[in-house]
Amino acid sequence: MYARTTTVWGRPGSIDDGIASIRGAVMPELQKMHGFVGLSLLADRESGRCIATSAWQSEDDMRASGPLIREVRDRAAQTLGGAPEIAEWEIAVMHRDHDSAEGTCVRVGWAKVDPARMDAGIDLFKDSVLPAFEELEGHCSASLMVNRHTGLVVVSTAFDSADALHRTMGKLDTLRDDTVAEAGAEMLEECDFELAIAHLRVPELV
Missing domain, CATH: 3.30.70.100 (Alpha-Beta Plaits)
Known part of the structure; x- marks a missing residue:
């Protein structure tokens, strides 16, 4: 998708x-x-x-x-x-632990990897990052979107509330740093957002 x-x-x-x-x-x-x-x-x-x-x-x-x-x-x-800035992606991974509700907070990270290592990076996310997310308190869902031509990737992790996200911030930072190092990636940016509209409806892709 x-x-x-x-x-x-x-x-x-x-x-x-x-x-x-x-x-x-x-x-x-x-x-x-x-x-x-x-x-x-x-x-x-x-x-x-x-x-x-x-x-x-x-x-x-x-x-x-x-x-x-x-x-x-x-x-x-x-x-x-x-002004709108447009980008297009392949949805490589989508997993929901449970549906989001009002107050959901999402951490989004942008990174860049060697396009030749994209499949290995996707496997790393599925095999190591996703199980680690699932162990975090208040974790709701996670996704990975990729551009195979540019090597850009976007990781989104949703939590039930801003408080739940903040309580896991240290673990998230460690997981991010370890994953970026193992994937040979360059971390570009990270930001937290309110989930204002939640109707993406993408099926489970793991």
């Missing part, structure tokens, strides 16, 4: 208006499109950064939807107060 992320660095005061725009305008348009699976939205209310992720049955479905959704997507970005 595949995903498109749309990142907007908007105005912190416009977050709620942006969430309403995505719920009321973007999602209904996406639901009309062939191969659409679901949508999630992450929001950082301090910085104004929002990341909308749409999931698709195939790469062709994802690519075909791009021109069709551009106008309504750009209007939502204007509501948030920023």
